[in-house]
Amino acid sequence: MFPLSHMMKSFIRKGTLTVIDADGKRHVFAGEPGPSVTMRLTDKRLYRSLVFNAELAAGEAYMDGTMQFEEGSTLRDFLTLFSINRLSLGSYPIQKLLRAVKMRFRKRQQANPKGKAQQNVAHHYDLGNDFYKLFLDENMLYSCAYFREPDETLEAAQRNKLRLLAAKLCLKPGMRVLDIGCGWGDLALYLAALEDVEVLGVTLSREQQALASERARAAGMADRVRFELKDYRDVEGPFDRIVSVGMFEHVGVHHYDEFFKKLNALMPDDGLAVLHSIGHMSPPGMASAWLRKYIFPGAYSPALSEVFEVVERNSLWVTDLEFLRVHYATTLAHWGARFDENRDKVVAMYDERFARMWEFYLISAEMMFRTGSQLVFHMQLSRSRDAAPIVRDYVTDLQRTYIEKEKALDLAV
Template identity: 85%
Template sequence: MFPLSHMMKSFIRNGRLTVIDADGKRHVFSGTSGLEVTMRLTDPKLYKSLVFNPELAAGEAYMDGTMRFEEGSTLQDFLTLFSVNRLSLGSYPLQKVLRAIKMRFRKRQQSNRKGQAQQNVAHHYDLGNEFYKLFLDDNMLYSCAYFREEGETLEQAQRNKLRLLAAKLGLKPGMKVLDIGCGWGDLALYLAALEDVQVLGVTLSKEQQALASQRAQKAGLADRVKFELRDYRDVSEKFDRIVSVGMFEHVGVHHYDEFFAKINTLMPDEGVMVLHSIGHMSPPGMASPWLRKYIFPGAYSPALSEVFEVVEQNSLWVTDLEFLRVHYATTLAHWNNRFQANRDKVIELYDERFARMWEFYLISAEMMFRTGSQMVFHMQLSRKRDAAPIVRDYITDRQRDYIEREKRLDLSL
């Protein structure tokens, strides 16, 4: 237990962590007054693995049941304690050395070449539509919602997000719109129902493409909304507007130049793109090794400095930038509540270990946005400085107009 005890003494600066080891001995690590958590480790191998790869080892130990929480403590308590002490863990000498070594392999970790990108997407998004229906909103939007008022439902907040994106796109009748990483199609269908536009949604998920196409048929929009199983790099036609929600996290830093160069070629001079992506307010780093291994292979949420540099190199104007700071934490809390309510069904579809894996993902992700460095940004891009209105009021005005239009078109929730 010595290597782990030594690190824990440095790690816990806020709150208290009591670790009960495999022999039943209690070890208490405490800092200033705060959250108190009791954890039991039943496998002595964890004493070493938690030191050399704490994020991966903790996630795997919870999945395997060799790390448990007792005396009223929960996984959420532990992950909250972990999150509020994360900076002290990063400053631990051994962790600083290991981080420097791992940073040298970032390119391999974030590889999303053609073919491989589809495999990475399939790993997560082709788990089955029935599974995602257990915790997403009714329209199956799998990205950060936008809570305009306290107490809004998940469905209302997801509609707010679509409305906000639509307002920033500045749609006009007859426009062609490209939705990169279209998910199950709700944004594309919303845009086409709201405005007389043609929308092409591209995805690398077979499950998403099939269900989105069915939804277009059912909504009577199949003549104006198409969903294709296609890599965005294989799209060649021009589009007046481009939108991408929750896909940029799967591009990888070393493919950013390829991404923004492609965006530049797909838009005319008057074109506008809106990019909705997770990012972080800390310097460039790496994705969690556990998240990369079990949930999102090849994924990484960038520091803004990594994005701006490549945008500049591709001669694109950033015409608007907005940050959604705590909205994703609230979204993930909603997802986890629904997941827990359907946990027995998840186990029926998969097994207990899978359910543990997903609750670890949902709760740890919430903590990243609630007490960690993660946030969501909206970046509006164009080839011309005045392709979008130069006064930002239009975004609010459009949202108000769309609320009324939703009522007239019977699109209200």
């Protein structure tokens, strides 16, 4: 087991990890009181690969069944233990050296030029609408919900999120709105139902564009809400309001100037843009190798320092900033529970390895927000300092107004 044993002794600072090796021998690594996990490794090649690329090797081992959990332990238990000890893993000498080397190739890992960006999006979002219906809310919102109360349903929390975004957009009749990365269209349809505005949603996913367009026709709003298969860089303005939810994570640090320059060019001086994105509270880094390979190729959730410097270079005012900290952990827990309920259907659609891959993704992502460094931020941007009201009460006031509008329009969930 050496050098894996050596790394594990440094890694486990809190809790206990018992590893049963391929020969059946038990190795116990313990720190301060905490979670206890028993894991069996059935492939001796893991002893080395886990040292040199822990996240990638662990994810692949679970997918392949060469990493198993015993004595009542589960994948969730293991990923919880992993997450609460992640800083000690990062400080292990080999891991520090490998991180420094990998950072040199960050630009290549996050390259999302036109064409390649569509390929990266298709890898994840074109798995099929029927698959996503198995675990998302009824309106298929695939981003962090906003839980005003801890016991709210996923559907109610997702509506809360749309309402919060709408309030920050300060919509007025006759406005043109652009939704960059529109998903399956629910935000665009919601905005058009609340106010007499025209909305263009753009996506690089064929599956999303087709279903969103169908929903607009079914709602009788196809004359005011359109969805196009288009890269945001090819959109022509102007737009009074721009919103982007869960798309910025796919831009890549080295394309940030391109992104914010485009926002600036698409808005008039009194325009507003609201960016909803995952970020992290730690210094600049990179997405895990496993996540990039299997789930989100080309993706990266930025450190806030990486965003602000580019916003400043592009002469944009940050007129409001809000952080949703534990909301995504709760959202992912809901998705994970629904996924588990429909696991047999996932296996029938794809196979057991695919189901294991998504289990690993959903639980590890939840841990990133529950005990890791991930968060979600809302950044409101404008070319002028007073495009939005200068007293923030309007965000709360408009949400209350929209709650009543939802009831009157029969939009309440």
